[in-house]
Amino acid sequence: MSLTELLPIAISFEEFTDIGFWTSVGVLAGTYTIFALGLQINVGYTGVINFGQVGFAAIGAYTMAILVTDASFSFWLALPVAVLVTILFGLVIGMPALRLRADYFAITTIAAAEAIRFTAQNARDLTGGNQGLLGFSDDWDVVSDRIEIWLEWLGWSNPETLFPLLIVVWVVALLAAAGLSVLQRTPWGRVLRAIREDEDAARALGKNVFVYKLQSLSIAATLGAISGFFIALNLNFINPDAFQPLVTFLGYAVLILGGLASYWGVAVGAILFWTVLEGLRYLDLPFEDAEIAAIRFILVGLALILLMAFRPQGIFGKREEMVLGD
């Protein structure tokens, strides 16, 4: 008698030894690490409540895809251009909206992100509408193949197709986390934290709060655009559905799990979050597949509520930074 027959609820563990499972979880976790690092610098370190991070990912991904497919840019040139376009977009949103109170700014960002998605859905000539865009990844595929050959040379007879992407996404994610951690310890990072604590105090000490908030938003935009590239490469095509507001909120889940005010926590949070979320697919429950898909989100939500109640600082956040206040 097997375990699954003894228990009404059980997990079939075979999947967890499958390299394919871990590769896809790893790519998602890496992508969301980059995505949520942008949220971390805004929310965790500047006190700027950004609910539109997915909008930056969409702008980055679409700009890159359009430049490659329509304007026949090389993929490698399209990447930095797309980042610049995303930053520009961030400034256009930030210039007027960062002067608003934090809650109004949050509403503005969520609206901006949705405006982008609806534009992508309806500007069919440019974006392909709901069909989306594909055929932008030829240059990447060449590199991916080369990494595969290298992996074979190392002795892995039939490597996972996504494994090269896994390597690259994590190299980028860890570099970004390391870079931001270093930056956060500089006087510049100190000003950001001061703004998060009390804008007026920072202002009274001669800091141009607005400029710092714009810089923080620009960095979030850059990270958003880069995560957008990985979303595009992971799917091999992009359509508006890939940039639902849900993506931003999954990013927040990663952020909360890892802990506010910790860049490394974001990486750990992303790995845990996606392992659990994807792992729950294999829950052996007496339900339909569609129901299980819903149940796993319910369980993740429940876990987050419990986390906020019992460990509000997340796994790596500093409790002092959550509880000390005036």
Place this chain on the structure above:
Amino acid sequence: MTSDTALAPVGSRTALQVEGVSKHFGGIRAVNGASFSVKDGSITALIGPNGAGKTTLFNVITGFYRPDSGRIVYEDDSIFGKPSHSICQRGMVRTFQITKALAAMPVMDNMLLAGPNQPGEKLLGLMTRPRRARAVERELEDKARELLATFNLDKKADDYAGTLSGGQRKLLELARALMTEPSMVLLDEPMAGINPTLGRRLLEHMETLRSERGVTFLFVEHDMDVVMKHSDEVVVMAQGQVIAHGRPEEVRADQRVVDAYLGGAGTEVSEVAPKPSEGAQRKVSDAKSVLRVNGLVAGYTPEVDILNDVEIDVREGEIVTIVGPNGAGKSTLMKAVFGLVRPRAGSIELHGESITGERPHNVTRKGVSYVPQLDNVFPSLTVRENLELGAVAGSSIDVDERIARMFDLFPRLEERQSQQAGTMSGGERQMLAMARALMPEPHVLLLDEPSAGLAPAFVDAIFEKVEEVNATGVTILMVEQNARRALAMSDRGYVLDLGSNRFEGPGSELLADPKVADLYLGGGSGRVDAPADTDTRSDRA
């Protein structure tokens, strides 16, 4: 300190010139054509009764509010309407009334943050001149340690600022302000809520900085002994305007200043019909006690008690007024009675039943209503909606009938019933706040400074309403800055100072007592000790 003034480098040069500055909020003129100047290298105090516009003026000068009109010149440059960070970069730094220690940052980071022109604070500077950025950081660290040592905070350098006591936070805020290398420092109530030893240290630092570095100070302070003893010049504000400016002894002798603090000129008071004393006497002797406060101790920050053994007794149908200088603990007393501040010791009884430590919503249900000094209406709701909110859910009161009664009492509100409360003038709002508090048919109405910040015409109207409300059988306990006017209409009054009872008695008696007036402006016979130094504050700590 007046003997030192000759030695101190008080220049004839003007550091700050404020001319005809105004700032309005909706219908309220917080600052209304204020003009004064501050001499280079001087310690100038800015004083005035609550609601005079001192903090607003601070905010206008330092760029936190945009002034409506006027001229502000700092060291020969106009800083009118300039953003706050650029004003700081010009060498004028400020502190806040409620300290803004960055609690979740270590003390050292608080200090380093304030360093001016740091290359490391610019992304470009970090990338192009990382070595220079690190060198500047090290210099700043040395300087910060030195400053922290002078404020006895050096051992706390690595602790989070949130773990400091209230007084230490004040010192940190001043030390942090000095990190900006200012030529002028504006302090908003630097001494409020800190113990005498720390307060004295802070004053010593101010004087050292002034004599050694020629730093100019402008500070708002409520402790008149400190003001009179430590400032070269005093600027007095009332009703949004500067009403007097001069040396401490000149200002203290100025009748206009006395009037500003006690409300109305002496002659005016006699015109105000005092409550018929027979009636008042009857109430005092016969009526039973409604609200009794015994040995009340309360405060906000740990270790600092604002109220210290306060005794109050309010009897059925009385108007009782609590007066006293700013910082005496009057508002805190009201909040403690209403349950907004938890008493640390003592008891509060309503009709002989203890309400000590009750939550505000329960206190309301027991028949006590409270009108706070500020933010006492819901600005985005209409007048009628405000009144509807005032009714207590689950009570037997017919809301529409009660609103009709309120409209009888305050006809102005009926005219404006569908107008948003935020668009009304200060006096109208105050009436609405009172009406809202009366909605649940309370036995006792607590009024915190009903006349503060109102135009003179409205002050009379509000006091008339208070009497009308009292005539309907509501017992009133009121805190008032306008002491003369309020005491004249009260059955009894209490004078609080530094959190304890000082005098009590029938309103008319207190009114005539010269000791009460002295209490407000310091240096008189009102205080137990001659105010030789800050030790007189010890009963607050």
